[in-house]
Amino acid sequence: MEIQVHDIRKGFDGHAAALNGLSLTVASGELMALLGPSGSGKTTLLRVIAGLEVPDGGRILFDGADASHRSVQDRNVGFVFQHYALFRHMTVAQNVGFGLSARPRSRRPSRREIRRRAEELLALVQLQGLEHRYPAQLSGGQRQRVALARALAVEPTVLLLDEPFGALDAKVRKDLRRWLRDLHDRTGHTTVFVTHDQEEALELSDRVAIINAGRVEQVGSPPEVYLRPASAFVFGFMGASNGLPVEVRGGAAFLNGCPRPVADGIRVADGPHMVYARPHDVVLAPDDETGTGLRGIAEAVRVAPGLVRVDMAVPGLDKRLELDIPMSDAHWMSVRPGQPIHVRLTHCHVFGP
Amino acid sequence: MARGTRDWRRSPVGEPALARGVLIGVVLLFLALFLLLPLVAVFAEAFRLGPAAWIAAVTEPDALAALRLTLLVAVIAVPLNLVFGVAAAWAIAKFEFRGKAVLITLIDLPFSVSPVISGLVYVLLFGGGGLLGPWLKGHGIEILFAVPGIVLATLFVTLPFVARELIPLMQDQGTADEEAALSLGASGWHTFRTVTLPNIRWGLLYGVLLCNARAMGEFGAVSVVSGHIRGLTNTVPLHVEILYNEYNFPAAFAVASLLAVLALVTLVLKTALEARLGHGTPSRAGP
Numbered sequence: 316m317e318i319q320v321h322d323i324r325k326g327f328d329g330h331a332a333a334l335n336g337l338s339l340t341v342a343s344g345e346l347m348a349l350l351g352p353s354g355s356g357k358t359t360l361l362r363v364i365a366g367l368e369v370p371d372g373g374r375i376l377f378d379g380a381d382a383s384h385r386s387v388q389d390r391n392v393g394f395v396f397q398h399y400a401l402f403r404h405m406t407v408a409q410n411v412g413f414g415l416s417a418r419p420r421s422r423r424p425s426r427r428e429i430r431r432r433a434e435e436l437l438a439l440v441q442l443q444g445l446e447h448r449y450p451a452q453l454s455g456g457q458r459q460r461v462a463l464a465r466a467l468a469v470e471p472t473v474l475l476l477d478e479p480f481g482a483l484d485a486k487v488r489k490d491l492r493r494w495l496r497d498l499h500d501r502t503g504h505t506t507v508f509v510t511h512d513q514e515e516a517l518e519l520s521d522r523v524a525i526i527n528a529g530r531v532e533q534v535g536s537p538p539e540v541y542l543r544p545a546s547a548f549v550f551g552f553m554g555a556s557n558g559l560p561v562e563v564r565g566g567a568a569f570l571n572g573c574p575r576p577v578a579d580g581i582r583v584a585d586g587p588h589m590v591y592a593r594p595h596d597v598v599l600a601p602d603d604e605t606g607t608g609l610r611g612i613a614e615a616v617r618v619a620p621g622l623v624r625v626d627m628a629v630p631g632l633d634k635r636l637e638l639d640i641p642m643s644d645a646h647w648m649s650v651r652p653g654q655p656i657h658v659r660l661t662h663c664h665v666f667g668p
Numbered sequence: 669m670a671r672g673t674r675d676w677r678r679s680p681v682g683e684p685a686l687a688r689g690v691l692i693g694v695v696l697l698f699l700a701l702f703l704l705l706p707l708v709a710v711f712a713e714a715f716r717l718g719p720a721a722w723i724a725a726v727t728e729p730d731a732l733a734a735l736r737l738t739l740l741v742a743v744i745a746v747p748l749n750l751v752f753g754v755a756a757a758w759a760i761a762k763f764e765f766r767g768k769a770v771l772i773t774l775i776d777l778p779f780s781v782s783p784v785i786s787g788l789v790y791v792l793l794f795g796g797g798g799l800l801g802p803w804l805k806g807h808g809i810e811i812l813f814a815v816p817g818i819v820l821a822t823l824f825v826t827l828p829f830v831a832r833e834l835i836p837l838m839q840d841q842g843t844a845d846e847e848a849a850l851s852l853g854a855s856g857w858h859t860f861r862t863v864t865l866p867n868i869r870w871g872l873l874y875g876v877l878l879c880n881a882r883a884m885g886e887f888g889a890v891s892v893v894s895g896h897i898r899g900l901t902n903t904v905p906l907h908v909e910i911l912y913n914e915y916n917f918p919a920a921f922a923v924a925s926l927l928a929v930l931a932l933v934t935l936v937l938k939t940a941l942e943a944r945l946g947h948g949t950p951s952r953a954g955p
Binding site: 387391393401402413417 | 848
C-alpha cells in the first residue's frame with residue numbers, strides 16, 4: 316500500500332502550526348522513518364495518517380484513493396502507541412485478539428479461529444507461552460511486541476509505529492530494532508515509524524524523512540541523508556557538528572581574520588556562508604603554510620572508547636571546535652591542554668548563512 | 669541529646685516519644701468522643717427496651733413505608749446519576765470543548781450549596797406559587813410533597829459523586845487505550861464497553877457506593893420537599909426525626925440504627941474498594 320500525504324496542514328489552537336503544508340510519499344512495502352526533534356510534528360503526521368487526528372487541510376491517499384474522510388476504523392492501519400496502550404484488564408491473548416473480536420458479527424471469525432490467530436501472531440513476535448499473562452506481568456520489550464502483534468492481528472495495510480523503542484533500555488532497543496527489520500522483511504507491510512534517534516532511523520529504515528517545524532526537510536536513503544544533507548538542519552540533526560561562519564571568495568572559505576582558507580574547492584557564490592564539519596572530519600595536520608587549515612589551542616582533552624575528544628579554541632570563533640581523534644592516529648598523545656594545535660577539515664558541507 | 673540514648677528504631681524525621689504519645693492520645697480521644705461514642709449511643713438506645721421493641725419499631729407500618737420509599741428513591745436516583753456521572757466524566761476527561769470549566773464547576777454546585785437551599789429551589793420551581801407550579805397543577809401532575817419531588821431533590825444532592833470520582837481517574841488514564849481500540853476497528857460503543865468501562869470499574873463502584881449512601885441518608889433537601897406525610901412521603905431519615913419530635917426515643921434510635929448499619933456497611937465496602945483503587949489493580953502500577 317502506497318501512502319501519499321498531500322499538503323497536510325494541522326494547527327493546535329494558539330500554538331504555531333504543527334504541520335505546515337507537509338507532503339510525503341511512502342512507497343509500497345517500504346520501511347520509512349520520520350525523524351525529527353520533539354515538537355517537529357512527526358507524531359502528529361503519523362496520527363493524521365492513522366486518522367486519529369483530523370487535519371485542517373490537505374489529503375491522505377492510500378494507493379491513490381482519497382482516505383482523508385475515512386474514519387480510523389475504516390483505514391485499516393495498525394498503530395503501535397508509544398506506551399503501547401495495552402488493555403490492562405485483558406490477557407495477552409485477549410489483547411492480540413481484540414481487533415478480530417471487535418468486528419461486527421458478520422465478519423467476526425469464530426472464537427477458536429481468533430485464539431488460533433493470536434497464538435500464531437504471538438509465535439511471530441516470539442512470545443509463545445505468555446498468552447495468559449496480563450500486560451503488567453510483562454517486561455517493556457515484551458509489551459512492545461504484544462502491541463505489535465495486536466496491531467498485526469487485524470491484517471492492516473499499513474503499520475504505523477510511534478517511537479516504538481522510546482520507552483526501552485538501550486540493550487533491548489538494539490535487539491528489537493534488528494528484530495523489527497526482520498519482521499518487516501518477512502511480512503512486507505508498508506511501515507512508517509516515528510523516532511527522534513538518528514541512529515535508529517539510519518539503521519532501521521529504507522528511507523528517512525527528516526521533519527522540522529511541520530515540514531519535510533529531506534527524504535532519502537540513510538546514506539543519502541547522512542552524506543548529502545540538504546540543509547544545515549539535516550546535517551546538524553544527523554550527528555555532532557561544528558559550524559564555522561566563513562566568507563567564500565573564489566571557491567575558498569575564509570574564517571574571519573585568517574589569511575589561509577579553512578576549505579577550498581567550494582562551489583557556491585562568493586559571500587558569507589557556514590561551513591559544517593563532523594568532529595571526526597577535523598583531523599590533526601602538520602602546520603604548513605600551504606593548503607587549508609586552522610590554528611588554535613587545545614583546551615580540553617578527554618579520552619573516550621577508541622578515540623580522544625578535543626575541544627579546540629580558534630581565534631575569531633566564539634564556539635569551541637570539537638575534534639574526535641581516533642586512537643589509531645598516534646599524534647593524539649602529543650595533544651595537551653593549553654598547547655597550540657593545527658587541524659584540517661577532510662570533509663565539510665557549506666550552507667547559506 | 670546524647671547519641672546513646674537515641675532509640676535506634678526511631679525514624680530520623682520522627683518526633684520524641686512524649687510528643688508522639690500526646691498527639692496520638694489527642695487524636696484517639698477526639699475520635700472516641702465524636703465518632704465512636706455517638707455510634708455506640710445509637711445502638712445502645714436502639715436496643716434499650718430489648719430486641720423485641722427494636723423489631724416492633726422497625727416493622728411498624730410507617731417505618732416500613734419509610735424504608736420502602738428510601739429504597740425506591742435510591743433505586744431511581746443512583747442509576748440516573750451513574751449514567752449522568754459516566755457521561756459527564758467521559759466528556760470532560762476525553763474531549764476538549766468550550767465551557768468545560770463551567771461544566772466542572774456546575775457539577776460541584778450541589779456540594780457547595782446547603783441541602784436546604786437545594787430543596788427550596790424545587791419548592792420555588794414546582795410549588796403552588798412557583799414558576800412551573802400552576803401549569804403542573806393544571807395538568808394534574810404532583811411533584812412537590814410527593815415522591816417525584818423527593819427523587820428530584822435526591823438526584824440534585826447526589827449528582828456530583830460519580831462524576832467527581834471518575835473525572836480524575838479518566839483524565840489520568842488518558843485516551844490512548846480508546847485510540848488503540850478504535851485503530852483496531854472497534855466501534856465507539858464496543859470501545860466503551862470493553863475498554864473504557866473495565867478501566868474505570870472500581871472508581872465507578874466507589875462513586876456509586878458514596879452516591880447511594882447519600883441518597884439513602886439525605887435529610888435537608890428531602891425534608892423541604894417531602895411535606896412529611898406519614899406512610900407516604902417520609903423517608904427513613906425523616907421518619908427518625910418525626911419519632912424523635914414525638915419523644916418516641918427508643919423507636920427513633922431503632923430506625924436510626926438502620927441508617928447507622930448502612931453507614932458501617934458503606935465504610936467497609938469503601939475501604940475494600942480503596943484498596944483495589946490504590947494498588948489492587950496491577951495495571952495502575954503501570955510501566
